[in-house]
Amino acid sequence: MDIKTLHDADVIGITTAKTAFDTLATAFGQHVENWQHEVVDRLSHSEWTGATAGHANTRIQTLHSELQAAQQEIGLVSRALQDAYDSFAAAQAHLISALDDARTHKLTVAADGGITWDKDPNSPDFAGTDAENQATQIQNRITAALNEADHADQTISARLGHLATNASNGTGLDSATAKADADAANALQQIPAAGTDPNSVKAWWNGLTDAQQQRMILNHPDQVGNLDGIPAAARDQANRINLKNLIQDRQRQLAGLGPEPRKMLSVAETNGGPVANPAYTEWKRKRDALQEKLAGFQSIQNRFDGKLDGGAGGPSSDPPLLLLGIGDQGQGRAIVSWGDPDKARNVSSLVPGLNSTLAGAGGGDTMTAKRIYDSAVKSAVDNQETPSVASVFWLGYDAPQLDGTSVLTKGRAVEGGAAYNDFLAGLRATHEGTPAHVTAQGHSYGSLVVGQATQHPGGLAADDIVLVGSPGVGVDKASQLGVGADHVYVGRADNDPVANAPSPGMLGGLGAAIYETFAHPDASWHGTDPASQSFGGQRFSVADGTMTDSHDNYFGKRGKGGDSLPNIGKIVSGHGNTITREDPR
Structure with a gap:
């Protein structure tokens, strides 16, 4: 993958192909349904009997199973194309963003990814004293975007190639094969349970495209961030999202406690001396527990915001x-x-x-x-x-x-x-x-x-x-x-x-x-x-x-x-x- 190929890629064309396959899958599904009603159901309710009828019914049931398997396989092509679009669109957006920032900083990006800049302070195109640092960061972003696209290309190509082979040699007509293919596609969207062997978790994570990994981080930060076997960089990204969520949750729960109840019940209410109000005791217990957690989470957030110990742990x-x-x-x-x-x-x-x-x-x-x-x-x-x-x-x-x-x-x-x-x-x-x-x-x-x-x-x-x-x-x-x-x-x-x-x-x-x-x-x-x-x-x-x-x-x-x-x-x-x-x- 090179800069021009990714930059000029027509990712919209992938959605057009996906839409076509969706139409095909819908039409094929209708044919399968018609087959069920017009052939399978009619024959099952007929009075046709005998050896020939038995053989015919067996073959019809087999054919029905093959049609259902084919329908599943067509649907899996559509899912693969959707993942392809998501992955390539994300990689392309990351590349374009890096190139735009390069222009903003007056850096010139060559076709091979090399970056040059005007070093003359008297020139109107002078890139500034921080140009080398900016060039390094942007080059890393370009490389990451190209790697992201390469990963998606290899992963999606393998999935589509497998489905194409199944279609050409008839393997995809086997219900067990179609189920295995569907299970594999579903597994890409299912986070392994806590306690799963970390090597299995790592293999699952590596099987996701970069776009799929990013969706997992954004949609399930609490699970991804705490799952052993997920790479440290991904855990860090997920946990920073989850930390903010935890802080907001505690703040909402504190607000939801309502006003502070009276600490004591009156003599009239108790027919005796004043006693502690059970409602206040319970309210205070919940408040103290929430405040303690909130203070802890906020302390960690302050650390990552650079507000403690001279910025130690902060963004820089x-x-x-x-x-x-x-x-x-x-x-x-x-x-x-x-x-x-x-x-x-x-x-x-x-x-x-x-x-x-x-x-x-x-x-x-x-x-x-x-x-x-x-x-x-x-x-x-x-x-x-x-x-x-x-x-x-x-x-x-x-x-x-x-x-x-x-x-x-x-x-x-x-x-x-x-x-x-x-x-x-x-x-x-x-x-x-x-x-x-x-x-x-x-x-x-x-x-x-x-x-x-x-x-x-x-x-x-x-x-x-x-x-x-x-x-x-x-x-x-x-x-x-x-x-x-x-x-x-x-x-x-x-x-x-x-x-x-x-x-x-x-x-x-x-x-x-x-x-x-x-x-x-x-x-x-x-x-x-x-x-x-x-x-x-x-x-x-x-x-x-x-x-x-x-x-x-x-x-x-x-x-x-x-x-x-x-x-x-x-x-x-x-x-x-x-x-x-x-x-x-």
Whole structure:
């Protein structure tokens, strides 16, 4: 596909062909209906019997089935032509828009796509000081439009070629073949269910034309954006649409609550002393829940609008920030990534723990992932490599809060671990080129989520695992995490109250505590202490901090944490062998 061919393409002619096939399909359908009434029905009600009648009726029924199959096949041609029009029209519009912008910026586009411009500041045709940047952007858009058309050409050509072959050799008269062809066409319009194998999802997505993919994003952003196996760029586009929808939905629901009811019922209403109004209590419960979600979603929107931390994550952010997941299930879901994990050579994915919220995903937790990104980039540079990093913050589960006992049990980690396992499998499926070096990271209760994720069939799609501030990961040995004990890295501050939390057995009274101390000296709340020698992981150096700050400083918050963040950067960049080590306890 070249610029002139796409620019001059008569896409309206495709709709003319589609209309003709629609007319043919309608007429053919009428013939099939007439055949049913005038031949099949008449013979079935006749009194013609005998062997000849039996053979005739069998052949007539077969012929009727063939006619119905042919009608289906004709209809599929019409559907393919509609998809062809949608795809080529979109690609042509994208090309024309890029060429128009080139003229606006005084850039000249050659037939082969090369772009030149007048560089003389004194010339009336001077393209400006930003010409090179504009030329690069426009050239990328032209290339994308041509690729879009090429993809559509190949996909539609294959579909029409298949149907033409069926028509010429008679295969299309077989009802099973027609059904299979119809099922294949319908599958292009049906989004795979959540939990579908990510490789199957990716194959489905690749089978869509660019125009079909775009329609899926626009019409079903909540499903496309959160489906593992969809490429990161498409998920980002869909989730940004869905984020705005979620904000608007919460605003409408808040408005729909109506005015605030009275807080108290009067003495007359209760025949006693004034009491709390149940209507107000219920109204406030709904309002508070909606406002909390709204604040969280708005925080994430502010991040992408560049309103936080000096514009970090905004439209011109470097690296770009992608929204890989957003939803209102439970406490809310949010997955953000600094850099594109489909293209990066090194990918980190951090699971947060206790007290993590939607608001944090838009605020400080996003910057935690950014510090990991920066540290991994520095490590690559220190090792004389070109940095290629993506750093994900994954809040794909209901993190325990301090208002309950969920942090003491592993229920949320089991559920979150299943979702995290699917997410990393999705990143494996959509990554371009050589598989990325993936580091799964868990902080606090998030380390238990990572531990549970590793226990699924096939293991976790990660090469290294980092556990910091961990109360245990649900297994007794690093070797049970599936990546090899030498690829399990553990950071633990001596003054971390979470990592130092006693095991449940220690809470059973003095006698039980004494027994636990001697019988299970390396026990933590959720299994063996990952920082212990018996666990068998690779312990790296961190700052001990204080009881009040050590648990939050593993990722260099407020410049604290000592060697922790640099060590994590080395692991993420694939240089875990260079960490500053610390002896296990």
